[in-house]
Amino acid sequence: MTGILVVTHGEMATGLMDSLRLIMGEQEDYQTLGLKHGDDIVEFSEKIQAGICELDQGEGVLVLVDLFSASPYNQAAMSFNKLKDHKYRLVSGVNLPMLIEAFNQRMIGADLETMYQAAMSAGKDGIKEFLEEMAKLNS
């Protein structure tokens, strides 16, 4: 099974998984990591690497982070050269639609490539404004 690793600032990753379990039930083969004030950045990077190694059962790992170019993203990106034996895709801007899609895709047996692409699209498509959507209905 493809692993899923969610890495964010603070408790967002555990919060997102809490919401996901509410919607989709208990899940396996995932981990969450949160960066706290004053954390050792090298240790944080090592936790990301350990998470990817543990979650990779041969089918790779989807790593979802909160912000592009911020620390969770940067540390996951900078780990790339150290983890050449593992396959992972790193997607920023994680939100609940993205996370649900990732677990859905995995449930129906999609591979890592399909998973990350579908998750990215769902993350973007999940952002809508009510009156704009109403206007589309009536047009």
Added chain:
Amino acid sequence: MGEIVLARIDDRLIHGQVMTAWLQFTSGNHIVIVDDATAGDEFTKSIMSMAVPSGIKLSILGIDDGAALLANVPDGHKIIVLAKEPQAYLSLIEKGVKFDEVIIGGMGARKDRKTFHKNISASEEEKEAFRKIIANGVKMKIHVIPDQGSQAIEGLL
């Protein structure tokens, strides 16, 4: 003549929103990272460059090249200097770079560091570098986020 608008110590160098906030606060237009290891690592350099907003120049230099640029800032450049440790600033000062002040933005926990003030940690070697920087007439403050207050560190050493 250009100027150095900010000199900051941060383990993580450039990272996301933190950098955006300081760019707006200082109107800096050129980020200069001074770090020998990063300057020699093309992969890390490319990740750092992704974090820089468009229109902002980025230079990633070793200590010697950094000192050469900063001792003689080109016209129109408003430079934000970033380094991981105070020792880099001490080297720059010893090589003739003039700073009014150096701020501590992020120094996280590390095996050789102890808590220095709130979320800032420092090793004995780093504290010695703080003292030497101050002895060179440069102010040193902890200042994590632009619109939050700063704290001088003399009393903490």
